[in-house]
Amino acid sequence: MRSNQRRVFAGAIALAAAVGLTACGDSGADSGSGSGQIELSIGTFTEFGYEDLLKEYEDLHPNIKIVHHKTGQGGPYHQQLLTKLAANSGLEDVVAIEEGHLPDVLDKPHLFNNLAEIGPKDVKPERWLDWKYQAGTAKDGTWVGYGTDIGPLAMCYRKDLLDAAKMPSDEASVKAMFESWDSYFAAGDQYAKATGKAWFDSASQIFNAMQNQLDEGYVTKDNKLAIESNQDIKDNWDQVTAAAKGGQTAKLVAFSPEWNAGFKQGAFATKTCPSWMLGVVKEQAGPENAGKWAVTDAFPNGGGNWGGSFLAVPKQSQHPKEAAELAAWLTAPEQQVKAFEKTGNFPSQVEALDSPELLGSTNDYFGDVKVGQLFATMAKKVGKAQYKGPGDGKIQENATSPALQAVEAGKSPEEGWQQAVDAAKKIVK
Amino acid sequence: MTTVTRRAPHQGVAPAPPRPPKLTWRQRLSNMDVKWSPYVYIAPFFVVFGVVGLFPLLYTSYLSLFDRDLLDLDGTYIGLGNYTELLRDSQFWNALVNTLSIFVLSTGPQIVVAVGLAALLNTRLRAPTGWRVGVLLPYVVSLVAVGIIFANLFGPNYGLVNGILELLGFDRVDWQSNRFFSHLAIATMVNWRWTGYNALIVLAAMKAIPKEIHEAALIDGASAVRRFFSVTLPLLRPTLIFVVITSTIGGLQIFTEPKLFDAMPGSNNGGSSNQFQTITLYMYQTGFETQRLGYASAVAWVLFLLIIVIAVINFLLTRRLASTGVEDDR
8 A cells, every 4th residue: 555655656756757857958058157157159060170269269268168069061050050049049159150041040130149239349340351241241230240261262174174175274265264154155165065075063053153243142132032023143044054055064963972973074174163162172083183173263254252151149148248259259360360271261351361371371182273362362352242131042052953953954944944933932922 | 106206306305325434545545546556657658748749749730820930939820821822832742742652662562572572581491580680681771871872873974773774775864853763763762771671570470370271271282372372461461551551651751762862962852843852851841941830830730641541541452452362351
């Protein structure tokens, strides 16, 4: 009897414990307590090169302890970021946000602290390239993110393949070839006719670069879909699909295993190359193709940017001021130059672009070209930040890119365009 | 007589029925123990199920009545709006057809081969455990690894499968953009992983068939084939129903395979024209990429109902198919 009674009691406890366990989930990054010690957390993805810098910051600020959460891949990281923003808990004090995911975040500036208000007063927008600063600012003027790195665009090309096609491969002629999109596609046509091989890796890689050069993205400033109303987008589409149908595309989806194999096989002769792409080319093309790839500081119709990130302080943070100070320190030119030396992430700060460490850096895989100087030049060619409304990145990823892929697989350009428009309409209503 | 019975309650003078002897506190406790303890013992399961199973299910149905963005904490109530939109959504129907096609291409052959494999494993083999573990090996391999490797094998330009096809004098196949062939490739992935697992379950059921029945059939002069169809198969019926229903549930929820098969890394599109986007993939895309939680919840519920319907159909079908030859229908 008594033991039964006890069992009932134990059962009740187990039940309560089960409920209690599920009730109190992870309360997320919390402040450290006692003796004025502050615990800050920072979330990054892939490689930001911050490990040593964070230790340095802790040494400089003995009252601050930093917890670094690293996620391997950008995709899952940003999905988590959005879910935790929605749940209004669990986010780090400082979060990294990649350019492509920024529009969704900038659409909800109220979830973030305005860095103009809480950030150190000596950190001015002039620290960054203007277009980078603009890109991190919401429509209502909230300064959401300090810029970390950028991905200025240049052109990579295979010297030996140009030679084989009996086309000029010296610096000056190549620059003329990459002067405008018209000259680029004309050269591509010549190359494709001479060799029967592809000029670029995939249509969407070219189209995205062209799209980014427009004044306005897929979504207008008042959040309306621009894909049908903006004739420039359609013109770009027609030009790219015509080139693709003319045999200029290798039809390799970027970053797929087949695309990797394409580098080894020499399946295409040119590649749009943001600064970080050099590492990808080297890794995929491998040592057997060393010395064949070259990069030049020319890009059709000026310049462009692909990639780069921002550091933001969400409203959920318990220590927004300290978090903003950390973010400001990390994105200072000196620190970003150190990160560049570590990972090759190209700094977005004006001063950093003139630092001797950056200007002196070379890349042996691309024939010892002075890459620092080259991409600094290209970074300054980027005119202004294109306004990207919410859904812009998704349209690129889920509307135009798949549609271009479908055109490469055999759909007519008009059918493909219709597919892209329909898909875009589903994304932005 | 009638008057008496009618009057009795009104008058209330009838003697009270004999009261049971008053229970002691301990006795009552003991009664309670007998009555309620079993419920307390099974409670942990139901509490956990309630929290991680039932609650999400109900909350999803609640959410499906709202137009709610992921970052928008309170949505607007739109009643069945999501469901009516879903019925007109061509991408949903496309995903439904893809799912059913991949499901048929995988579950059908898989079960036939699994039964055949089990029959082979049931014969006298040297080192039987070795063979049995062998067919189970694909099941051990991580699903993501399977996805990546098969996506490589079925690469349209540099894939091994196309290389072999070409070597044998056939045309190259575009495993990515051709709708049917992409389904075939994904079904191959599913079959490779699950056939052995199902074969082992069927094998266990085969082992449980009494030897006497086979001996009796043998004495009656039945051939091995005849014995398989008239004795083994009918007696496998309960197991086959189990296997069919579990693979229906799994087959209609295929997600990882098409997601990893897509050439665009991390894409939820299921190919350039959604040619192999399954319902779960579409649901995931709607919820976490397009961030329409309400609509995604509606997709989830429709999928749930669909699985129940198809599982019931399969149950009825399997019952009929496997009962050929034996008359008793319990």
